[in-house]
Amino acid sequence: MKKAEKIKKTLKETKGKRKNQVGKVYQIKLQNLSKQDEENLNRLFLEAKWLYNYIVADIKNRLNSTAWKLKEVKIKTPKEIEKREIKTLSSQMRQGIVDRIKHSLKALRKAKEKGLKxxxxxxxxxxxxxPLKQYGITYKxxxxxxxxxxQGIKKKFRVLGLHQIPQNTEIANGILVKKSSGYYLYVTCYLPKNEVVEEIRRNRIPKAVGIDLGIKDQLTLSTGEKISWYIPETGRIKKLQKRLLKxxxxxxNYRKIKFLIQKEWEYIQNKRKDTLNKVVSHLKKFCLIAVQDDPIKSWHEGLFGRQVQNTGIGGITARLRNLATLIPVVFVDRYTPTTQTCSKCGNRQKIPLSERVFKCEVCGFELDRDWKSAIEILKEGLRKIKGEGKLLKTLPVDCGEVKPVERATALVEAGSLPLKW
Ligand SMILES: [Zn+2]
Incomplete structure (x- = not known):
C-alpha cells in the first residue's frame, strides 16, 4: 500500500510539472554498428517478440502481476514447442511490453463498447x-x-543527432526502434513551456489566420497564401513491387526486395514528415489559427484517397491539435458552410467543385474559392471565441488584431477584405 501511494504521489507531481512543459521527441540514430552490436540489438528485439507472443497466446493466465519477471518463455515452432531464454531484455523493458499489451487490450475494449467489431x-x-521506460535506468x-x-547491452553505442536536444531539457522515456534504414532511439524531452512560448512570440506575426484544407492546394490561408506539396510514391517503389511479385x-530474394521496399517507403514518409514540419513552423508564427475540424477523414474514403495519402496531409489536424497547447487554435465545425457564403454580403449559394472562383450572384464579389473559404473559416473562428471567454483569456496580449476580437470581426464583416489579415 505504501509503495502504491508513493507511486501515486510521484505521478501527481509529474503531472503538475508537465503542465509547464512542452514535450518533444528527438530521433537519434545508432551509428557505426559492429557485427556484435547488431547481434545484441537483434537479440533484444527477438526476445521482445517472444515475450509478447507468449503472453498474447494465453492472456487470461499469462498477463498477471508477475508477467514481467518471466525469464523463459515457450515458443511454438512448426515442429515443436521450444523454450527460449529472456536474458537481454531488462525487467523495465519487459514491464514496458506488458504495459503495451494492457494498453492494447484497453483500446480493444473501448472500441467494443462503441459497438465496433x-x-x-x-x-x-x-x-x-x-519501450524504454525510465531514463537513467533503461537508457542513458x-x-x-x-x-x-x-540497459542489458554492455557496449555503449555511438549516436548521431544528440546536438538537437537542448541543454535545459528534461529527458524522459525513450523508444528503441528498428527500421529498415537502421536502429533509432526516440527520446522524449520536456522543455520549459515559457521558453518555448517565448521563442514563438519572438517570431510572431501579429495576425490571425484561417486555414482551408483542400485537395488541390493542401492549405490555403486567409492571407491568400497557398501551400501545396505532393510527394508521390517513387517509380522505384513500383518497380520493386513488380519484382517482388515474381x-x-x-x-x-523475396526478403531482400521486401527490405528495399520498406527502405524506400521510409524515405518517402520522412520527406512527407519533413514538409509537414516546415508547414507547421510557418503556421506557428500566427497569433491565432482557425481551421476546420478534420475534414480529411471523409476525403480518405472518397475519390481523393490516394492524393491525400501522397501529401501526408492527414497529419496536419493532429499537429494543429498539438500546437493548440502553445498558441490559440480554434476548430470550426466542419459542416459550417464556409465555401458557400459570400464574404462581402453573406449570401449563400451552391458552388460546384469544378469552379475554382466564387462569384456572388447577389453583390458580384469574386474571389478564389479556397481563399474565400479560409476567410470564412477565420470569421467563424473569431465568432466562436467571442462566445468562449476561456479561450479569449489565453489569447496573447500583443496580438494586435485579435486583442479586441469585436474589432477584428467587425473589420471582416464590414467587407474590408481581402485582406487586412
Ligand atoms: Zn455577395
Missing part, C-alpha cells in the same frame, strides 16, 4: 519497437562522448 490481439511476426545519454547506453514468398 473487434478481434483478439494478434501475434506479431516482428516487434519493431521497445552521454552528451560529451556522443554515446548512448542501453519472387517466391519466403525466399531470400
Amino acid at each position: 473487434v478481434g483478439k490481439l494478434q501475434f506479431k511476426s516482428e516487434v519493431r519497437s521497445i 545519454i552521454s552528451r560529451d562522448r556522443n554515446r548512448v547506453k542501453i 519472387k517466391q514468398k519466403g525466399s531470400n
